[in-house]
Amino acid sequence: MFLSFLFTPYSLLLLPFLFYLLPYLRSHAIRDIPGPRAAAFSNLWLLYQCRRGRRFKAVDDAHKKYGKLVRIQPNHVSIADPDAIPVIYSHGGGWLKSEYYDAFVSIHRGLFNTRDRAEHSRKRKTVSHTFSAKSISQFEQYMTYNLQELVKQWDRLSDTAIKCGQEYAEIDSLHWFNYLAFDIIGDLAFGKPFGMLPAGQDIAEVKKTPNSPSTYARAVEVLNRRGEVSSTLGCLPSLKPFAKYLPDRFFRDGLQAVEDLAGIAVARVNERLASTEQRQKNGQEQGPAERVDLLARLMEGKDENGEKLGRDELTAEALTQLIAGSDTTSNTSCALLYWVLRTPGVLAKLQQELDEALPREQRGCCVPDFESVKDLPYLHKVISETLRIHSTSSLGLPRLVPPGPGITLRNRLFPAGTELSVPAYTIHHSPEIWGQDAEEFRPKRWDEPTEAQPQQQEGNNVGGDQAGAGLTPRQKAAFIPFSYGPRSCVGRNVAEMELALIVATVFGRYGFELREGEEGKGLKTREGFLRKPLGCRVGVRRRWR
Incomplete structure (x- = not known):
């Protein structure tokens, strides 16, 4: 009788039960944790927030309404407590990435979307030498070259404005920071820049396979769409195979962007491998033409068994570096x-520090070297405060409670298999942690604790650590722009070097006039996987001639 019922139209009545009630019933251990009502029954609430490009804000609003623990999916709890960070993102304990990361897989699983712990350890071992101190020092030459290209373009625009009787040239700085970030990471990850800076436009070669004909795509736009659709489908990965059939073009265009972005990586890696193979045939395994960049290091990398990355795996890791090293840098800049x-x-204080620190020959005619700017305290405070208040990586990265008796956080037992995350945006904007001025941009906070705790003596740190000498332990624990633990950003040191060089070059050489947010609306943003500004119009002019 039951089987006959399944083959009748009435069986459709079971679908809402299966789709909504079963996840709710399965997660009985967290059923009493508050949150948006729809989120308790379906993943669609969070998916909808992602589709709108405002997941970070919806989750933050939910925490303001419901408290530190918020249920944002039937089996997913967001925990707005810095004490949860070293537990959920710990080096030990057997925590796994959730199925959210399955939506980001293309070509081959890379370091970012690998969920298996043993496989992740193998990949990280193979890739980590790429970001050694020796390697990073050799990357500076590629950053400098592309910053010089940016200087050429901004000098030209500034000089043209002066000739036309205007003090400033008006630009959308986001476009130029996109071109800069893509050309730098193209130089590092694929062997040469994309050429966006000289062209002044967003363009990149695409190949579906190593031997297929070339086509061209707008790489920045492709990356944005890829991040938005992958982050959205990550809320319901089982939807991915059917997403292209949905009436919303967002999904079709996004999945096409996933293919195009993979095609960009295929084209560039294939070109580099072909060049290397030709050099080896000619007996030139080493020589002046051999580059020391991210791709070269990835090609050299070996796991514990002495095995190198295969072509697909190598391409996937190069693609990971493209994604991780482009949008993050341009958004933050x-x-x-x-x-x-x-x-x-x-601005005045930052430029004063740069003017006093940089030799005159570096101040007006070229890009500063990293040695001259790596220990500038105010520069690093400005960068750190931007990473806090803007929070490019704003969402809570989900992890699964490992098998066993469960994990206790905030006096709650979360059973094995429960999905937990710490929302970076909410943590970075918490008045409880950062003080009542948490929504203000205040670099000085990195010298003076703003939390209601005993003040510590200021230290005389150097490098990136100096921006934070006055923070309380709770504030230091709550600052997670590069995530935390074994899954944290492996390229953090490269990113910090790149940002320091960008800030020193841009503010040391140019004066600005803000024209974005003139109507009091502030900096508009939209969230995909990352939180991205939609534009920033400024007037720019040369300070030195």
Whole structure:
């Protein structure tokens, strides 16, 4: 009788039960944790927030309404407590990435979306030498070359404006920071820049397979769409095979972007491998033409068994570096420019520090070297405060409670298999942690604790650590722009070097006038996997001639 019922139209009545009630019933251990009502029954609530490009804000609003623990999916709890960070993202304990990361797989699983712990350890061992101190010092030459290209373009625009009787040239700085970030990571990850800076436009070669004909795509736009659709489908990965049939073009265009982005990586890696193979045939395994960049290091990398990365795996890791090293840098650079120009006194103090620190020959004619700027305290405070207030990586990265008796956090037992995350945006904007001025851009906070705890003596740190000498332990624990633990950003040191060089070059050489947010609307953003500014119009002029 039951089987006959399944083959009738009435069986459709079971679908809502299966789709909504079963996940709710399965997660009985967290059923009493508050949150949006729809989130308790379906993953669609969070998927909808992602589709709108405002997941970080929806989760933050939910925490303000419901408290530290918020149920944002039937089996997913967001925990707005820095004490949860070293537990959920710990080095030990057997925590796994959730199925959310399955939506980001293309070509081959890379370091970012590998969920298996043993496989991740193998990949990290193979890749980590790429970011050794020796390697990073050799990457500076590629950053400098592309920053020089940016300087050429901004000098030209500035000089043209002067000839036309205008003090400033008006630009959308986001576009130029996108071109800069893509050309730098193209140089590092694939062997040569994409050529966006000289062309002044977003363009990149695409190949579906190593031997297929070339086509061209707007790489920045492709990356944005890829991040938005993958992050959205990550809320319901089982939807991915059917997403292209949905009436919403967002999914079709996004999945096409996933293919195009993979095609960009295929084209560039294939070109580099072909060049290397030709050099080896000619007996030139080493020589002046051999580059020391991310791709070269990835090609050299070996796991514990002495095995190198295969072509697909190598391409996937190069693609990971493209994704991780482009949008993050351009987003942060754009947000930093906006906040520095918006906040009275910051620009003058930053430029004063640069003018005093940089030799005259570096001040007006070229890109500073990293050695001259790596220990500048105010520069690093400005960068750190931007990483806090803008929070390019704003969402809570989900992890699964490992098998066993479960994990106790905030006096709650979470059973094995429960999905937990710590929302970076909410943590970075918490008045409880950062003080009542948490929504203000205030680089000085990195010297003076703003939390209601005993103040510590200021230290005389150097490098990136000096921005934070005055933070309380709770604030230091809550600052997670590069995530935390074994799954944290492996390229953090490269990113910090790149940001320091960008900030020193841009603010050391140019004066600005803010034109974005003139109507009091502030910096508009949209979230895909990352939180991206939608634009930042400024006037730019040369300080030195």
